[in-house]
Amino acid sequence: MEHSSDMSAMARTNILLRRKIIIVVTTGGFTHAGPVLELGRVLAERGHEIEFATLNGQERWVETQDYEFVSRVHLLGSGPPPDQVDAHYRRMQTWDVRKGIEAPLISKAMWDSAWPQTYRSLKEIMDSPVTRPDMIIADFFMEAALDMHVEYNLPITMVAPNWPPLQLPCPYIPGEPGFQLPGTMTSENSSLWLRIKNETMVWRNLPAVVRFFIVTQKMRRENGVFYSLRKPKKPDYLLFVNSFVGLEIPRDLPPTCAPVGPLLSPTWPTLGPKYVEFFQRHNSVLYIALGTHIILPHQDFITIVLGVISMMQDQLIDGVIWSIPESGRKDIDENTKVSLQLGNKATVLTIADLLANLNEDWYFPHFAPQRAILDHENTRLYFTHGGGSSANEAVFHGKPMICMGIFFDQTANATRLVAAGVAESLDKMNFSSDELCSKAKKILESGEDGSYTRNVLRLQRIAHVASRRKYFAADLIEEHIYDNELRFDNKGKELLPMHLQTADSRMSAFKANNLDVWSVLLVGSAATVGLAWIAGKAIWEIISPFTSMNYGKL
Known part of the structure; x- marks a missing residue:
């Protein structure tokens, strides 16, 4: 009995040992890093050691923000050069999924060009007993994390804004995840023609798909990797989506997969003096961030400006905060003139004057404290591209939206936000200033008891409850670590199957x-x-002569 007690104490002590977890983020900007780091925050609170691995230059994310729990930063090398990144965003700006999927595959190949150095850097981390982690939590762009899972039996967690492309398809959701046409929800509400177009989307673009896989496999072979990373329907690693049911479409999921969003920080930067002063002067503000x-x-840009002017003339709003970074202003002709009101007087300003904030009702920062703006009661409407983080933040802070999706999860989110009754959408390929104004009017004039107000409040309440699922996500991560570290022997032989994996x-x-059962049956x-x-035939042959004789006698 005493020995048993000692063993129990030892087991409890081992369970409480600190695990090393490395959070890996490559490309995609801070919107990819923030949700993964939020999981790191919860795990750090439980005593685990959190390290951060990313491409050169992105280490500033943890150095300048509230992530003091990160104990070490690993640099994995340089990402694609700026000219290729610029070409990617221009390509995606003009991409129309209805005309094919070649453009995003070209961009995916560009991002994957960083794979060789991230793969080698992670192998160096794995090969050293000093740096080897017990778990990797990775942004879904980091496919080298999947290689570590395959080569080292390392438990990993992948985090994506929506279900990753070509993975976890459902028979009642038309098409392949990541490549659905605009307007697609479920088969329940989709026409037969839309379902057919969705189901044939990848097949109609098969040459582009084949070219992409040839390039990818060649790159892997050149770096000594001869196996392929499959996209299983039921992965043997954790796959989290930074979304929640209500925004994300409900679907049947294996135990290794879960929507755990919105993954949001409990704190956010406050409004600076300029924003405070702006909100003091304006009671009905439109916030734009694309x-x-x-x-x-x-x-x-001009179409949106004219639409906003119409909204002001109709007294739907009295001010606009429009966040446009320096890179987003490259193609704007600042010499263009527009006519608008300055106080009670009409005036003509150039776009350069407008961007320089010479009109008191327009404010154009290069970067805005988005969550503080969305949280302010005077912000009435949010015009967004519908990215995962933006959609989550808008819903969490209870703001209706105009959505103009640009690519991938943005177009899907626009469809879902409209279906949830909290947004109106614009087609980036074909929209007008009148359409922008009329859809804003539809939302803003619905009143306090209108459907938009009710639906925004409904979804906001759901989002607040769902935001606690990051603790459930941390539970699954810990389960996966504890299961994985004891189900392999010292030689790496698997003794038991993964406990979360279905048979x-x-x-x-x-x-x-x-x-096989039905075949046997x-x-x-x-x-x-x-x-x-x-047998019946044989019996008949025996008795048939007697039957004939009897009939003859009759």
């Missing part, structure tokens, strides 16, 4: 779907029917 990396075409993942499709039934027919 993404950190979007290079806004000049004509689109069908380790079976052939033939057996998992009971096709079918063959058995056919054999029974056949034998019965043969």
